[in-house]
Amino acid sequence: MQFVDTTKQLWNKLIWSWNPKSDKESGDAIVKNLLLHWFPNKITKGSLAWQYSLWLGTISFVLFVILTITGMVLMFLYVPSVERAYSSVKDLEFVIAFGSLLRASHRIAAHLMVATVFLHMIRVFLTGAYKNGQSVGSNRPLNWIIGVVLLLCTLLLSFTGYLLPWDQLAYWAITVGTNIASSAPLVGEKIRFFLLGGTVIDQGALIRFYVLHVFFLPVIVLLAFSWHMWRIRKDGGLAVADHEALSQTAEDVAPIKSKTYSLLGVTGGSTVHVQTSMVNEEKNSVPSAPHLVRRIVAVSIATLVVVVVLAALFPAPLEEPANPSVTPNPAKAPWYFLWLQEIVTDTTIPLGAFTINGALIGGILLPGLLIVLALWWPYRDKSGIETVGVWFAPARNRQNTIFIAICLLIIAFTIIGTFLRGPYWNFYWPWETWPTMPVKF
Numbered sequence: 001m002q003f004v005d006t007t008k009q010l011w012n013k014l015i016w017s018w019n020p021k022s023d024k025e026s027g028d029a030i031v032k033n034l035l036l037h038w039f040p041n042k043i044t045k046g047s048l049a050w051q052y053s054l055w056l057g058t059i060s061f062v063l064f065v066i067l068t069i070t071g072m073v074l075m076f077l078y079v080p081s082v083e084r085a086y087s088s089v090k091d092l093e094f095v096i097a098f099g100s101l102l103r104a105s106h107r108i109a110a111h112l113m114v115a116t117v118f119l120h121m122i123r124v125f126l127t128g129a130y131k132n133g134q135s136v137g138s139n140r141p142l143n144w145i146i147g148v149v150l151l152l153c154t155l156l157l158s159f160t161g162y163l164l165p166w167d168q169l170a171y172w173a174i175t176v177g178t179n180i181a182s183s184a185p186l187v188g189e190k191i192r193f194f195l196l197g198g199t200v201i202d203q204g205a206l207i208r209f210y211v212l213h214v215f216f217l218p219v220i221v222l223l224a225f226s227w228h229m230w231r232i233r234k235d236g237g238l239a240v241a242d243h244e245a246l247s248q249t250a251e252d253v254a255p256i257k258s259k260t261y262s263l264l265g266v267t268g269g270s271t272v273h274v275q276t277s278m279v280n281e282e283k284n285s286v287p288s289a290p291h292l293v294r295r296i297v298a299v300s301i302a303t304l305v306v307v308v309v310l311a312a313l314f315p316a317p318l319e320e321p322a323n324p325s326v327t328p329n330p331a332k333a334p335w336y337f338l339w340l341q342e343i344v345t346d347t348t349i350p351l352g353a354f355t356i357n358g359a360l361i362g363g364i365l366l367p368g369l370l371i372v373l374a375l376w377w378p379y380r381d382k383s384g385i386e387t388v389g390v391w392f393a394p395a396r397n398r399q400n401t402i403f404i405a406i407c408l409l410i411i412a413f414t415i416i417g418t419f420l421r422g423p424y425w426n427f428y429w430p431w432e433t434w435p436t437m438p439v440k441f
């Protein structure tokens with residue numbers, strides 16, 4: 001009986017934030033909880049709707065947490081030295097209990113995170129959520145820029161992890177990736193030297209990638225993510241809250257009592273104030289505990305289940321140990337850079353004695369241009385505030401169409417590079433068999 005009571009108490013302690021018994025408990029759940037305290041006490045119904053955000057940002061973060069936890073366990077076993085890296089991964093794969101599942105979970109979560117962050121960016125663009133609405137003090141373009149940094153860090157995190165198994169796949173993917181970077185005029189070789197810590201991929205490169213992968217990049221992602229979330233609070237919540245406020249009648253909107261704070265509680269409160277959201281709380285908002293908390297718990301559990309199931313179904317590959325003198329044919333970059341490798345090949349055109357430098361176009365100029373465009377676009381987009389937080393707002397049709405076309409091209413080139421390119425980067429349909437290639441020494 002005693003045991004049942006204790007278990008019940010423990011369970012209630014665990015779930016009280018998503019099952020509060022009163023308004024007071026509901027408020028306490030947010031204020032007294034380290035993880036929850038950065039959420040507002042109340043949240044608009046539109047922000048909670050599955051179909052608005054598709055919860056892709058939350059899923060991205062859950063994947064980051066899964067990666068951090070599995071990565072920390074992997075660190076107990078992995079040895080970042082050229083002599084021992086491969087054998088330590090092989091031990092993980094074949095000797096250590098659940099080592100294979102652990103490694104596969106880490107790898108699947110990494111692939112999923114790259115894909116989810118990309119999809120999250122698409123969702124943010126198509127809902128015009130990088131634009132300021134009516135909320136005072138909002139700076140959503142800045143949050144978009146923080147997002148671009150998060151996207152680049154996510155790609156780099158995955159790229160630096162790619163080398164660590166020190167097998168053929170790892171070695172040659174990094175060779176292709178860093179060779180593309182080296183094609184920049186004047187500074188190309190310097191960039192490659194900086195990335196590899198030398199002129200060849202060996203111990204210097206391995207330790208550099210390792211330290212970036214397990215320390216610097218995760219810390220940057222964590223800091224940038226905290227800023228990303230804090231900005232959402234400062235911006236008056238998700239962009240859809242601005243849309244909800246706009247849709248309310250003037251009568252609904254008039255008093256915004258509950259969101260007006262005085263200066264450190266010293267002044268009366270009506271002169272210096274911060275407005276977080278203009279939505280009429282009574283009508284359009286619900287307490288974050290339990291509504292938001294329950295959804296976050298559900299999204300986290302679902303993401304974890306998907307990762308573990310996929311990891312069980314698709315074990316992480318481990319090829320032969322890295323061998324600089326055996327070049328696989330084709331040698332491919334990691335999948336999320338294959339659209340660039342495809343463009344590099346398509347734009348490398350010999351014109352008599354002269355060759356158009358595809359690596360410069362596809363490896364440097366094009367991604368550089370896309371990053372600059374992404375950073376500039378929130379300031380260039382002059383569509384009205386009625387388009388903020390709305391999927392496919394008609395006034396943004398033209399830019400949405402161009403954006404979707406660019407994304408579809410990236411996806412199409414990725415698919416071609418991943419599935420349809422064989423030896424010498426020749427085109428093969430999935431049902432065609434590749435010719436057997438002599439191994440190059």
Ligand code: HEM
Nearest residue numbers: 053055056057058060061121129144147148150151238239
């Ligand atoms: C590690 C990568 C990222 C994580 C973990 C992350 C996380 C989140 C989360 C949890 C939200 C709340 C809403 C939601 O779940 O969708 C959010 C919103 C937002 N994110 Fe991200 N994000 C990341 C990358 C990006 C990128 C690449 C961009 C754009 C370039 C971006 C731009 C935004 C913006 C503007 C919002 C506010 C959206 C709105 O008001 O509706 N984020 N992010």
